[in-house]
Amino acid sequence: MLSWIFNANPVVQIFTGIVVFLIIATIVSRSLRELRVNHDYTELNQRINSWWAMIAMFGFALWAGINASIIFFALLSFLALKEYFSIIPTRKVDRRVLFWAYLSIPLQYYWASIGWYGMFIIFIPVYMLLFVPFRMVLLGNTKNFLRSAGSIHWGLMITVFSISHLAFLLVLPQLADAPNESSFAGPGLILFTVLLTQLNDVAQYLWGKSLGKKAILPHISPNKTWAGFIGGVLTTAAIAAVLAPILTPLDHRLGLIGGLIIGVAGFIGDVTLSALKRELGIKDTSALIPGHGGILDRLDSLTFTSPLFFHFLRYNAF
Amino acid sequence: MDIINKTLRLFFFVVIVRPIVKLVIGLNFRNRPELPSAGPAIIIANHNSHLDTMVLMSLLPIHLLAKVQPVAAADYFLSNPIKKWFATKIIGILPIQRTPNTDDKKPSCNPLEPCKTALAAGKILIFFPEGSRGDPESLSEFKFGIAKLASQCPTTPIYPIYMHGLGKALPKGQFILVPFFCDIAFNPPLYFSSTPQQFYSELKTTFNQLKETVKVPSWD
Numbered sequence: 001m002l003s004w005i006f007n008a009n010p011v012v013q014i015f016t017g018i019v020v021f022l023i024i025a026t027i028v029s030r031s032l033r034e035l036r037v038n039h040d041y042t043e044l045n046q047r048i049n050s051w052w053a054m055i056a057m058f059g060f061a062l063w064a065g066i067n068a069s070i071i072f073f074a075l076l077s078f079l080a081l082k083e084y085f086s087i088i089p090t091r092k093v094d095r096r097v098l099f100w101a102y103l104s105i106p107l108q109y110y111w112a113s114i115g116w117y118g119m120f121i122i123f124i125p126v127y128m129l130l131f132v133p134f135r136m137v138l139l140g141n142t143k144n145f146l147r148s149a150g151s152i153h154w155g156l157m158i159t160v161f162s163i164s165h166l167a168f169l170l171v172l173p174q175l176a177d178a179p180n181e182s183s184f185a186g187p188g189l190i191l192f193t194v195l196l197t198q199l200n201d202v203a204q205y206l207w208g209k210s211l212g213k214k215a216i217l218p219h220i221s222p223n224k225t226w227a228g229f230i231g232g233v234l235t236t237a238a239i240a241a242v243l244a245p246i247l248t249p250l251d252h253r254l255g256l257i258g259g260l261i262i263g264v265a266g267f268i269g270d271v272t273l274s275a276l277k278r279e280l281g282i283k284d285t286s287a288l289i290p291g292h293g294g295i296l297d298r299l300d301s302l303t304f305t306s307p308l309f310f311h312f313l314r315y316n317a318f
Numbered sequence: 319m320d321i322i323n324k325t326l327r328l329f330f331f332v333v334i335v336r337p338i339v340k341l342v343i344g345l346n347f348r349n350r351p352e353l354p355s356a357g358p359a360i361i362i363a364n365h366n367s368h369l370d371t372m373v374l375m376s377l378l379p380i381h382l383l384a385k386v387q388p389v390a391a392a393d394y395f396l397s398n399p400i401k402k403w404f405a406t407k408i409i410g411i412l413p414i415q416r417t418p419n420t421d422d423k424k425p426s427c428n429p430l431e432p433c434k435t436a437l438a439a440g441k442i443l444i445f446f447p448e449g450s451r452g453d454p455e456s457l458s459e460f461k462f463g464i465a466k467l468a469s470q471c472p473t474t475p476i477y478p479i480y481m482h483g484l485g486k487a488l489p490k491g492q493f494i495l496v497p498f499f500c501d502i503a504f505n506p507p508l509y510f511s512s513t514p515q516q517f518y519s520e521l522k523t524t525f526n527q528l529k530e531t532v533k534v535p536s537w538d
Binding site for chain 1: 346347348454483486489492494497498499533535536537538
């Protein structure tokens, strides 16, 4: 049993580590709830439960192969875009435009699946940017035109373009100097990006809870503090420096920088979605995951970390 | 023939309707679900789209499917043989004669009579008190029929359900389904008491309250 773990590829090892860690975390949080009845651990328990769900889904998608994973991320984009269109003000006449916006999802993930980087990287930022207002012009209604064109494209960028970078991690070319065939392959890169983004959320939360005093953005997220932000970013950078050589082609130094990028970008993604929800006067983007809110609430940091870390990685290693 | 239709009905709801409702549309429960676990019962809901019936029928467990009958207008759904087969055998509607607005045409029988018969047989009826789908995402005036039916079946529980979003996903007169989440607000069952007039205003108040619990972005 143990020798299997030592001989397995790094992704399986880290995955096993996460599962063990989650088992311990679950036991600790359950005991805390029993022992300290006067404290409210609902949020902690919910976070751990949602971690279990995410680990199960990512594990399944990665185990089922590249195409299954790409379909899985396309589905995440679809759910996120649907949540976005359901919470923002839309125009009746734009129903058909929104339909086209949804159709960009299979195309964008198709470009990723065939590894056509040139098309993948400009399809939504250029072609959809031009197509959405063109289709709206054909509808002939100018009331709230700019608001609508802008908000439809912003949603596509956040929920489809950003998230699809995770899918493209799977089709990055095999590196000539990789130690063996499975090294630095897509699953490891995805695991690194998603794991560090989530760890960053947790680290910022824990640092904020224990040391946080001064609010960093009081008008957007009153619970986020300077201590949480700095402690979280440094923790993420340290873990990234350790894990990068195992899961990615980056060395300790570049891994540290990658971790700083993920830490800062994750925070910005989180508060950006908070700002959107605050404007719309809602707490959660949907009630899809009982007790946890919607998909967009879960993906908020990832919408910023995945493209930024992807390009950092691609520039430095591929 | 009946067994084929029943199998097709089950297939239609399990393989086509439920995946579309759960994945393409997606349901947001705004509070704890309050649904009948057995017949007889009446579910009343606001009406914006053909999807309303599909969503309401997906809320109930599949073993109740045989008991569920959406009450629908005979003149609209029985207008041609294919529509009639699909409406009565696959969707399983209970067709009723809409009361004509003019006095010169009297309904051939009391439109509520089939509803009472179905309830006596332990069915779960889906009833849209607004009558027609009307303007998407707006609550129009209720017809009085539901209050009359309730007064004649005072022991039947009536479950009010408010839905938002389906009028955007598939409004009247459109054929392309555009995915939007459907927000759903439930209410504990109501029972008829006192007079039909009072019950009618109780229903209206309940729906206006349910409408308030769903946060709705503007749709202009």
